[in-house]
Amino acid sequence: MERPLPPRAILLTWVTAAVAAASTPSSALAEGRRWTLDDQLTVPELRAIAIAADGDSAAYVTRVADRATDKTVARLTLVDLKSGASRELLRADWIDQLRRIPGSKAWSALIDRGEGVQLYRIEADGQVVPIIVHPATVRFGEVDGWLLPGFAHAPLGVGVKAYSWSPDGRWLFYLVLDGIHPERGVQHDERVAELRGMRRPRGQATASFYLRAADGSTQLVATRPRSDLRTLASKGDVNWTATGFEYVLMDAEESGRQRKRTMAWSFAEKRSREMGSTVQIASWMLPGPRGGGLAAEGLGDRREIIETDGHGRRHSYGLFPFSVGHGAAFGGFRTTNGRRAIVNARTIEDARYGIAVIENRGLRTIWGEASLTKCDFTPTLDAGACIAEGQTKPPAIVKVDVDAGEVEPVASVSPQHEEIEALKVTPRSWINRYGHKATGYVVWPRDYDARARYPAIIVTHGTDADQRFAVQENQWEYPVQMLAERGYVVLLVNDPAPRQNAEIRDAYDAWTLQRAALAPEDMRKLLWLSGVASFEAAVEELAAEGIIDKERVGIAGYSRGSQMVNVAMTHSTMFRAASSGDGAYLEPVYEPDMPDSYHAVFGGSPFDPKFLPNYRALSPSLRAAEACGAILQQVAAPHTGAIDFYKALRAAGVPAQLSHFAGEDDSSDETHIFHIPSNRMAAMQENIAWFDYWLKGERDPASISASRYAEWDRMKRAAPTRCPVVKQPA
Numbered sequence: 001m002e003r004p005l006p007p008r009a010i011l012l013t014w015v016t017a018a019v020a021a022a023s024t025p026s027s028a029l030a031e032g033r034r035w036t037l038d039d040q041l042t043v044p045e046l047r048a049i050a051i052a053a054d055g056d057s058a059a060y061v062t063r064v065a066d067r068a069t070d071k072t073v074a075r076l077t078l079v080d081l082k083s084g085a086s087r088e089l090l091r092a093d094w095i096d097q098l099r100r101i102p103g104s105k106a107w108s109a110l111i112d113r114g115e116g117v118q119l120y121r122i123e124a125d126g127q128v129v130p131i132i133v134h135p136a137t138v139r140f141g142e143v144d145g146w147l148l149p150g151f152a153h154a155p156l157g158v159g160v161k162a163y164s165w166s167p168d169g170r171w172l173f174y175l176v177l178d179g180i181h182p183e184r185g186v187q188h189d190e191r192v193a194e195l196r197g198m199r200r201p202r203g204q205a206t207a208s209f210y211l212r213a214a215d216g217s218t219q220l221v222a223t224r225p226r227s228d229l230r231t232l233a234s235k236g237d238v239n240w241t242a243t244g245f246e247y248v249l250m251d252a253e254e255s256g257r258q259r260k261r262t263m264a265w266s267f268a269e270k271r272s273r274e275m276g277s278t279v280q281i282a283s284w285m286l287p288g289p290r291g292g293g294l295a296a297e298g299l300g301d302r303r304e305i306i307e308t309d310g311h312g313r314r315h316s317y318g319l320f321p322f323s324v325g326h327g328a329a330f331g332g333f334r335t336t337n338g339r340r341a342i343v344n345a346r347t348i349e350d351a352r353y354g355i356a357v358i359e360n361r362g363l364r365t366i367w368g369e370a371s372l373t374k375c376d377f378t379p380t381l382d383a384g385a386c387i388a389e390g391q392t393k394p395p396a397i398v399k400v401d402v403d404a405g406e407v408e409p410v411a412s413v414s415p416q417h418e419e420i421e422a423l424k425v426t427p428r429s430w431i432n433r434y435g436h437k438a439t440g441y442v443v444w445p446r447d448y449d450a451r452a453r454y455p456a457i458i459v460t461h462g463t464d465a466d467q468r469f470a471v472q473e474n475q476w477e478y479p480v481q482m483l484a485e486r487g488y489v490v491l492l493v494n495d496p497a498p499r500q501n502a503e504i505r506d507a508y509d510a511w512t513l514q515r516a517a518l519a520p521e522d523m524r525k526l527l528w529l530s531g532v533a534s535f536e537a538a539v540e541e542l543a544a545e546g547i548i549d550k551e552r553v554g555i556a557g558y559s560r561g562s563q564m565v566n567v568a569m570t571h572s573t574m575f576r577a578a579s580s581g582d583g584a585y586l587e588p589v590y591e592p593d594m595p596d597s598y599h600a601v602f603g604g605s606p607f608d609p610k611f612l613p614n615y616r617a618l619s620p621s622l623r624a625a626e627a628c629g630a631i632l633q634q635v636a637a638p639h640t641g642a643i644d645f646y647k648a649l650r651a652a653g654v655p656a657q658l659s660h661f662a663g664e665d666d667s668s669d670e671t672h673i674f675h676i677p678s679n680r681m682a683a684m685q686e687n688i689a690w691f692d693y694w695l696k697g698e699r700d701p702a703s704i705s706a707s708r709y710a711e712w713d714r715m716k717r718a719a720p721t722r723c724p725v726v727k728q729p730a
Contacts, residue, residue: 032419034446035481037684041065041677043470044395044414047074048098050107051376051385057081057124058376058385058397059107061095062413065677071154072675076109078124081385081399084411089126094156097235100376102169116157119174131172132212134159137179138205142637142669145203147177148232150671154664161207164236166245167336171267172212173221173238173245175231180204207231209247211265221265221272227252230260243267246275286325287334289341289358290315294332296323299499301348305356305363317363322347322354328464328473329353330375330386340381342402344372348497349439350427351466352390357402368398368407371467377402387413389469391441392422417469423484424448428491430537434525436496436504438534440465442542443480443490455552455695456489456542458535458575461561465492476558476581477634477674477683486688487696489548491538495531495564504530514596520603520614527601528586528618532568539574552576552695554629556687559583559672562633566620566645569627573723576629577694579687582672584641586619624648628722630655630694630715634683636670655694655715657708659686 047061057080064073074095079086094112101108107122108131116136121129136157138147143155150156163174181204207228209221224231230250239246244265250258262275286294288307292315296303305317305324322345325332329344345356345365353371357364366372368386370393375386377400384400388407394417397410412418424444431437445454457478459465464474470481480490498508507526510517518526535555542548553574557565558581565580584590588606591598595605602618604611616622621644631649635642638660649656661679663669674680682704689705692698699709 032421035485040479046387049374049376050098050100055378055383061098067677070678079411116159119160132160134176138177144667147203152671152673155668162234162236164238166240170214177205286332286343287341335381366405390467391425432533432537434530436530438496440493443484445487453549454489456548457554458491460493460557463494465494478556479684514600516600523601524618528567531564554691570620570623573628579632581634582636584639587641589640621645621648625652627654632690633658653720
């Protein structure tokens with residue numbers, strides 16, 4: 001789960017990718033070379049996959065770090081699912097929403113080929129032709145005049161924002177954006193208050209829905225203001241019916257909250273009507289074969305898979321050791337006759353992804369040798385193509401025979417990473433002093449010697465340490481595999497799972513819904529201190545087994561992980577060094593920007609004496625004097641909260657460094673998940689140098705941080721002695 005960061009931070013995920021000529025992946029782990037930083041930079045991120053209707057081929061999109069141009073680019077690749085032969089069809093600044101065009105052998109996608117993001121048709125022979133082109137007057141990204149913050153990509157001009165084909169391919173729904181000039185003159189009250197802490201003004205725009213018929217005629221469906229945030233974030237998520245389609249609008253109320261309206265467009269009447277706020281459209285959820293929406297309910301190690309229709313009627317398929325509907329996977333599909341539905345499945349521990357096939361007679365699963373993450377299926381749902389990957393398995397294309405329940409390897413997505421001899425990675429779980437379980441993985445040093453004790457680094461983000469391959473959304477610019485190559489034991493540790501019991505679930509619900517439903521001390525314990533206790537339990541356990549050296553333990557995490565790092569460093573004396581990435585949630589300075597969220601955690605405002613003790617008990621900058629280890633903060637923008645924490649640490653004599661990674665130019669910033677290859681490389685190198693210095697006492701004259709060693713030496717000499725001397729277990 002992600003929580004709000006400083007107003008400019010974004011929480012969506014991507015990783016850079018490298019795509020080369022395909023080769024059939026081996027079922028055995030490769031015996032080859034070791035990891036390099038270039039390998040870390042070029043781990044493929046797989047954006048989408050779309051199978052042809054006949055099941056013979058599939059197209060997929062990856063994101064690629066191009067060091068020569070210092071940009072991230074998108075690649076579209078076509079793979080023959082019979083032979084495994086692959087060829088690159090297109091390389092562009094941006095490719096998104098790749099989909100099969102019903103009733104044809106072509107695909108469509110939103111692509112930026114230098115004219116902003118527009119909608120294109122992609123033929124199997126590689127020909128790319130425009131379908132809808134609209135002036136790209138609206139900008140996304142961390143850039144002057146932005147409409148919405150960046151989605152881990154460079155500043156992007158958007159003409160066509162989203163689209164959807166009707167199941168028969170006769171109708172095309174699409175959404176375009178038009179920038180408008182903001183009103184000039186004096187602004188008052190909330191119009192001024194919303195600019196608090198902003199380095200650049202937001203852009204203004206309208207969003208328009210259109211419907212195009214098979215004959216090319218087009219009709220305006222609706223025009224929406226910038227305040228309709230759901231529309232701005234849309235990916236064409238409409239529900240097609242026999243008589244038209246349904247869509248959702250959001251209206252801003254005076255309270256600042258938004259009210260949902262479900263609308264229905266009629267082909268015959270050529271207009272929309274409101275369906276009412278109580279209508280639930282199940283097909284926008286995970287589709288079930290009975291026409292309802294699927295969900296996994298319950299707590300603990302088994303979940304009940306329930307289908308609920310639009311009238312609230314429920315059907316149970318039983319209890320299973322997995323959940324469905326995880327956002328990192330592929331969503332759901334249903335045949336037009338309703339006889340079969342397919343959704344993603346994710347196991348509870350040693351989390352891996354698979355396929356749940358649901359029919360009227362029941363539910364069955366399909367699992368491969370690796371996680372099946374991004375998947376697409378033919379219209380009849382009898383064949384599919386997926387991305388398969390794991391902690392030690394680089395991503396590959398596989399095909400799925402749904403009737404037989406079989407998964408067959410087809411082609412490698414990144415032969416570069418197939419060449420690497422896999423590190424040993426083992427799943428693990430830990431029970432902390434509160435009785436809560438945390439799951440994760442131990443990544444072992446290349447030539448592990450059981451007679452030695454190793455320095456260790458915990459890397460944490462949220463609950464997404466699972467069976468995927470070195471994903472940036474989990475490990476950010478902490479090069480886990482390179483750290484293991486350099487002799488560290490690396491622990492990928494998840495937060496205690498929100499649905500393992502009712503008390504943690506209730507705390508997450510209170511936080512998510514932004515309601516002060518639990519006492520601040522309970523929120524503190526369940527959402528942060530329990531995670532810190534899990535880190536300590538992991539260290540104690542591996543130290544007791546003679547694996548790690550308790551005097552040389554570090555911790556790193558970005559976003560939600562940065563919260564955990566900052567709290568750990570100001571509540572525990574176990575960690576000698578930390579790296580905290582682009583986050584400062586919990587700092588008092590942000591309470592005016594997100595009062596509901598902060599009041600759910602702290603009970604009220606830090607300016608109210610009644611609630612100030614709650615901030616002193618949790619906010620890292622107010623507990624800086626409790627820290628004993630050295631703390632590095634790496635940020636994509638000069639977040640006020642991160643600066644406050646840095647200044648408080650320095651005032652307390654705690655060794656601290658604050659590193660800012662700039663955007664492409666003076667009008668833009670780096671994004672929350674870094675997208676500029678040189679920034680990514682520099683951040684990884686800085687993290688290696690930081691942990692080598694503070695945990696191993698090593699310095700590299702060729703390091704990017706060599707000029708900082710003198711300052712680190714000064715901070716080390718001046719630091720108060722707060723870290724206790726650790727006695728190693730026998």
